[in-house]
Amino acid sequence: MPVVVTDNCQKCKFTECVAVCPVSCFHHDDEMVYVDPVLCIDCRACLPACPVMAIYDLDDLPEDKRHWIAINAERSALCPSIIEKCEPSPYASQRRQDLGYS
Amino acid sequence: MTGSLASQEERIVHGCCPLDCPDTCGWSITVRDGKAVKLEGRKDHPVTAGALCAKMNQYLDYIQQPDRILYPLKRVGPKGSHRFERITWDEALTEIASRIQDARETYGGQAIWPYYGVGSFGLLQGLHGSGRRLWNVLGASNHLATICSIAGGIGTGFTIGDNRMGLDPETIALSKLVILWGTNTLSTNSHTWKFVDRARRNNGAPLVVIDPVKTRTAAQADHYFQIRPGTDAALALGLMNVIVSSGREDREFIDAHTLGFDQLKDRISEFDPARVADITGLDEKDIRWLGEKIASSRPTAIKMLMGVQRHSGGGMAVRTITCIPGITGDWRYPGGGVSYDTRGYFKANWQKFYRDDLRPAGTRTLSMTRLADNLLDLDSPPVKVLFLWMANPMASNPDQNRVRQALERSDLFTVAVEQFHTDTTAYADIVLPGTAQPEHADLHLAYGHVYLSWNEPAIAPPGECLPHTEIFRRLARYLGLKEPCLYASDDELAIDVLSSGHPWLADTSLERLKREGFVRPAIPTPAAVFSNGFPTPSGKLEFYSERMALQGHDPLAGYTLPAHLRQSDTETALHPFVLITPASHHFANSMFGRKGTKQQVREGQPTLMMNTDDAAQADLTDGSLVEVFNRRGSFIARLVVGCSVGRGVVAAPKGFWPGGLVGRSNVNAVIEERDSDMLGAVYSDCRVGVRTYEPKPDGL
Numbered sequence: 001m002p003v004v005v006t007d008n009c010q011k012c013k014f015t016e017c018v019a020v021c022p023v024s025c026f027h028h029d030d031e032m033v034y035v036d037p038v039l040c041i042d043c044r045a046c047l048p049a050c051p052v053m054a055i056y057d058l059d060d061l062p063e064d065k066r067h068w069i070a071i072n073a074e075r076s077a078l079c080p081s082i083i084e085k086c087e088p089s090p091y092a093s094q095r096r097q098d099l100g101y102s
Numbered sequence: 103m104t105g106s107l108a109s110q111e112e113r114i115v116h117g118c119c120p121l122d123c124p125d126t127c128g129w130s131i132t133v134r135d136g137k138a139v140k141l142e143g144r145k146d147h148p149v150t151a152g153a154l155c156a157k158m159n160q161y162l163d164y165i166q167q168p169d170r171i172l173y174p175l176k177r178v179g180p181k182g183s184h185r186f187e188r189i190t191w192d193e194a195l196t197e198i199a200s201r202i203q204d205a206r207e208t209y210g211g212q213a214i215w216p217y218y219g220v221g222s223f224g225l226l227q228g229l230h231g232s233g234r235r236l237w238n239v240l241g242a243s244n245h246l247a248t249i250c251s252i253a254g255g256i257g258t259g260f261t262i263g264d265n266r267m268g269l270d271p272e273t274i275a276l277s278k279l280v281i282l283w284g285t286n287t288l289s290t291n292s293h294t295w296k297f298v299d300r301a302r303r304n305n306g307a308p309l310v311v312i313d314p315v316k317t318r319t320a321a322q323a324d325h326y327f328q329i330r331p332g333t334d335a336a337l338a339l340g341l342m343n344v345i346v347s348s349g350r351e352d353r354e355f356i357d358a359h360t361l362g363f364d365q366l367k368d369r370i371s372e373f374d375p376a377r378v379a380d381i382t383g384l385d386e387k388d389i390r391w392l393g394e395k396i397a398s399s400r401p402t403a404i405k406m407l408m409g410v411q412r413h414s415g416g417g418m419a420v421r422t423i424t425c426i427p428g429i430t431g432d433w434r435y436p437g438g439g440v441s442y443d444t445r446g447y448f449k450a451n452w453q454k455f456y457r458d459d460l461r462p463a464g465t466r467t468l469s470m471t472r473l474a475d476n477l478l479d480l481d482s483p484p485v486k487v488l489f490l491w492m493a494n495p496m497a498s499n500p501d502q503n504r505v506r507q508a509l510e511r512s513d514l515f516t517v518a519v520e521q522f523h524t525d526t527t528a529y530a531d532i533v534l535p536g537t538a539q540p541e542h543a544d545l546h547l548a549y550g551h552v553y554l555s556w557n558e559p560a561i562a563p564p565g566e567c568l569p570h571t572e573i574f575r576r577l578a579r580y581l582g583l584k585e586p587c588l589y590a591s592d593d594e595l596a597i598d599v600l601s602s603g604h605p606w607l608a609d610t611s612l613e614r615l616k617r618e619g620f621v622r623p624a625i626p627t628p629a630a631v632f633s634n635g636f637p638t639p640s641g642k643l644e645f646y647s648e649r650m651a652l653q654g655h656d657p658l659a660g661y662t663l664p665a666h667l668r669q670s671d672t673e674t675a676l677h678p679f680v681l682i683t684p685a686s687h688h689f690a691n692s693m694f695g696r697k698g699t700k701q702q703v704r705e706g707q708p709t710l711m712m713n714t715d716d717a718a719q720a721d722l723t724d725g726s727l728v729e730v731f732n733r734r735g736s737f738i739a740r741l742v743v744g745c746s747v748g749r750g751v752v753a754a755p756k757g758f759w760p761g762g763l764v765g766r767s768n769v770n771a772v773i774e775e776r777d778s779d780m781l782g783a784v785y786s787d788c789r790v791g792v793r794t795y796e797p798k799p800d801g802l
Contacts, residue, residue: 042688048140
């Protein structure tokens with residue numbers, strides 16, 4: 001079961017996940033990253049890598065975040081691939097603090 | 103301890119994954135107050151690169167499950183009833199030693215079968231080193247691990263001189279054309295995917311996937327070849343036909359470094375693309391395209407794993423595919439050649455480690471995948487003591503019904519070393535509690551990369567669990583054996599196997615391994631180790647092999663038909679499908695395949711893939727339960743109808759434990775106990791029929 005990137009990624013986009021993905025299955029737009037559910041191999045290396053816990057295993061995805069499954073599938077098909085870590089959003093460290101992860 | 107002291111109570115210990123997987127990941131375990139609290143792939147390992155996999159990402163939880171076996175057990179109910187009582191190690195070892203001595207006195211040492219599986223690829227605790235010296239001294243039957251790669255290994259060796267050598271998979275990143283042949287990289291070799299990806303992004307290399315099953319890896323291919331099972335050697339000859347017909351072979355390389363090209367040319371000329379299309383079920387134009395592409399792409403990398411050789415012509419298939427880079431000269435270049443196995447990059451002192459010199463001359467060899475035959479049909483001497491470790495034959499061996507019958511023998515004394523109860527431990531007289539990877543030391547080579555790894559114990563074994571090395575030392579003592587090498591410590595064993603003095607080990611020492619966790623052999627980066635010749639008898643790549651002729655094989659690379667294409671018309675009518683049994687995404691062989699594990703929940707129920715047209719013709723519906731059958735037995739699966747497989751082919755991923763399934767059989771109930779052309783089992787070469795499952799009145 002592929003993993004799912006959810007709302008904590010928005011305005012963060014740390015891309016630590018991209019650095020550890022063994023199959024380069026992340027795609028991105030200006031806001032956040034998305035996982036290609038066909039290529040994801042369920043290794044879960046990205047889950048602990050994310051500084052704001054934005055990524056979930058399908059097993060653990062809360063009800064109110066289930067809509068992110070379809071968003072990841074749709075957006076990964078439309079957006080370009082990202083294979084290397086890049087600079088996070090300028091709001092990232094503030095957002096991380098606000099989310100309680102610093 | 104290796105690693106750093108992160109804080110007073112916390113430290114990081116380096117280790118590696120023990121599973122039957124080419125990737126042998128380097129990992130770090132965070133230990134806090136003596137407990138393993140975190141497991142991470144090492145970011146600084148060029149292959150692991152920080153990620154583990156779907157199988158192992160919750161391994162620490164797995165080994166701490168409450169049903170972990172912590173104490174020796176003695177069977178108190180009938181075989182198969184899973185009724186045990188706890189005993190002490192002293193009682194267990196006394197009993198085992200006594201039964202071994204009785205067997206030796208009455209029947210000779212060969213009545214003992216030390217049967218190891220592939221549960222650990224560590225040299226000290228796993229195959230092929232653990233316990234070997236002890237069994238040699240006892241004169242026990244010699245166990246031959248035939249369950250997996252052996253046929254392809256022998257085939258490789260006939261062509262390039264070393265059963266376990268080939269291209270370094272890291273160098274695939276340099277290739278201009280990548281062919282994944284009979285391998286589902288994203289499921290069973292996922293850490294190599296990054297090298298494939300680099301070749302595509304950096305070099306514009308097309309990805310070709312050749313596989314009877316359209317796997318998740320095949321879905322990523324630029325060109326997918328859905329080949330008829332077992333016909334890969336014919337395709338290889340067809341590709342060579344295209345290359346040679348257009349005069350694109352590397353004459354300089356062929357003249358300098360190969361033997362038998364003239365004979366091979368004659369054979370190649372018989373495999374024109376039209377004939378090969380007929381044999382393989384592929385389109386002639388696609389065969390021509392691929393031959394052309396190989397001819398014009400230097401270097402081309404061909405990556406194989408073991409799926410391609412699980413049939414009666416499997417050894418020859420790998421041999422013949424391995425000839426392709428001999429025609430194109432690809433062996434000269436980093437990123438060129440064939441990769442099947444990389445264990446040969448470790449130039450070990452196997453002699454000093456194994457001490458096979460202690461084994462009595464003429465000791466018989468027993469094939470692992472002929473378990474039922476060997477337990478039921480042998481009588482000079484019969485097998486009276488079966489010592490199992492790292493193995494779950496009830497889940498993994500061919501001819502499941504007959505294996506069960508064999509294990510039920512009342513006159514067979516069976517020991518099983520395990521971490522958890524399995525369908526196999528139910529038949530053991532004594533069960534011994536073994537350690538898991540964070541609880542023991544080990545030294546690992548890999549079959550998908552060139553690094554040697556050290557696994558330092560991170561935590562103390564739970565309960566009374568012991569490493570295999572310690573179990574065998576203690577058993578030797580209880581047997582009163584005096585041979586000093588039986589009592590070597592783990593470090594001493596490691597030093598022995600590292601002691602070859604080979605130049606490739608010049609930078610490797612146990613001390614460095616413990617400090618760094620993994621070490622590269624002393625070869626160039628990138629490496630192309632065959633650019634100057636091959637370790638064959640002639641020093642050349644042998645299209646024609648005299649050694650093969652002496653062993654009764656066709657000496658020339660060729661196409662040996664799989665058994666499923668050699669059946670009578672009646673047989674084919676009764677059993678219209680050839681069954682492929684590929685790896686599951688979430689299991690490693692049968693590890694984690696027990697009903698209820700996280701991995702099993704993700705993998706789902708056992709499934710059978712069938713082609714849409716075949717399902718329509720047989721009036722079978724997608725999603726229904728079907729019974730898959732032949733003369734050996736049957737199993738039940740959920741039908742998945744689609745285009746994952748071609749006509750006449752069905753596929754059922756392996757690894758589910760039979761005890762928890764409807765019908766209490768898994769796919770191995772229909773697999774025959776039969777050797778391929780070069781030893782080895784034939785898991786993907788059996789014919790089956792498929793019908794709608796009708797539950798019997800007794801509910802089974």
